[in-house]
Amino acid sequence: MSDTYTPPKVWTWETESGGQFAKINRPIAGPTHEKNLPVGEHPHQLYSLATPNGIKVTIMFEELLALGYEDAEYDAWLIKIIEGEQFSSGFVSVNPNSKIPALLDVSTEPSTRVFESGAILLYLAEKFGEFLPHDAAQRAECMSWLFWQMGSAPYLGGGFGHFYSYAPEKFKYPIDRFTMEAKRQLDVLDRNLADRRFLIGDAYNIADIATYAWYGNLVLHNQYQAAEFLDVNGYQNVIRWATDIDKRPAVQRGRRVNKIRGPEGSRLAERHNASDLD
Numbered sequence: 001m002s003d004t005y006t007p008p009k010v011w012t013w014e015t016e017s018g019g020q021f022a023k024i025n026r027p028i029a030g031p032t033h034e035k036n037l038p039v040g041e042h043p044h045q046l047y048s049l050a051t052p053n054g055i056k057v058t059i060m061f062e063e064l065l066a067l068g069y070e071d072a073e074y075d076a077w078l079i080k081i082i083e084g085e086q087f088s089s090g091f092v093s094v095n096p097n098s099k100i101p102a103l104l105d106v107s108t109e110p111s112t113r114v115f116e117s118g119a120i121l122l123y124l125a126e127k128f129g130e131f132l133p134h135d136a137a138q139r140a141e142c143m144s145w146l147f148w149q150m151g152s153a154p155y156l157g158g159g160f161g162h163f164y165s166y167a168p169e170k171f172k173y174p175i176d177r178f179t180m181e182a183k184r185q186l187d188v189l190d191r192n193l194a195d196r197r198f199l200i201g202d203a204y205n206i207a208d209i210a211t212y213a214w215y216g217n218l219v220l221h222n223q224y225q226a227a228e229f230l231d232v233n234g235y236q237n238v239i240r241w242a243t244d245i246d247k248r249p250a251v252q253r254g255r256r257v258n259k260i261r262g263p264e265g266s267r268l269a270e271r272h273n274a275s276d277l278d
């Protein structure tokens, strides 16, 4: 093996690690600058970006609105993570972990902050009584897949995606390590979906929304330009499930919110009214 590294006794933060996120990565938490977040007129203030974690929440809002819940209206403010906007004092007060998505529900007194995409999905599902089974066994299965997604995707994104796509130099060891895991996860999903339409059976719910945002993107939208490398066609049940979800009007709307890259018509930097998407 070439280019081996002998770690020092104590790691120190000396140089940028390279790569597109090098400028924003820091080994410390907390705000870097004072700036308040904007607040619009709707009950829900979302601070986000259309990454896989971000679109989970915009899809959920659009699904709730599609069901007719007018009080699921939301303002979606753009947070440019590449410019470090997640480190403003305002953002940190909503999410001390400085990562999108972050939600402020201003319809409660006092306002309720929610961070972590899985927690936001659960909060909204409970608030509106939708996309979360009432039956205890079904609910447990839904939670299991939701938490499976939350625990698994960091290996796909922070592991596979980082070393295969973002790292300035490519090394076989981490790419092999995380490709193995990404493919294993796809196989877990594929086997589960062999005899189920959605992750827990016939009903679409927050576990599907969360999991589609990552694994649907991977198999249908060539996330990390890795569809061929991962041979995603080997996971036909995942492709069938993701295609079904991808066609939903609310999913198509939610995917466009806070999106700043891609063809015009596929992106909407901020969303403050339903008509912004029409």
Ligand SMILES: N[C@@H](CCC(=O)N[C@@H](CS)C(=O)NCC(=O)O)C(=O)O
Residues within 6 Å of the ligand: 024, 051, 052, 053, 054, 081, 086, 098, 099, 100, 101, 115, 116, 117, 118
């Ligand atoms: N577990 C978190 C992960 C959120 C996350 O990693 N967000 C990324 C974008 S997808 C981010 O904000 N990165 C900015 C940073 O790391 O500074 C969640 O699901 O909400």
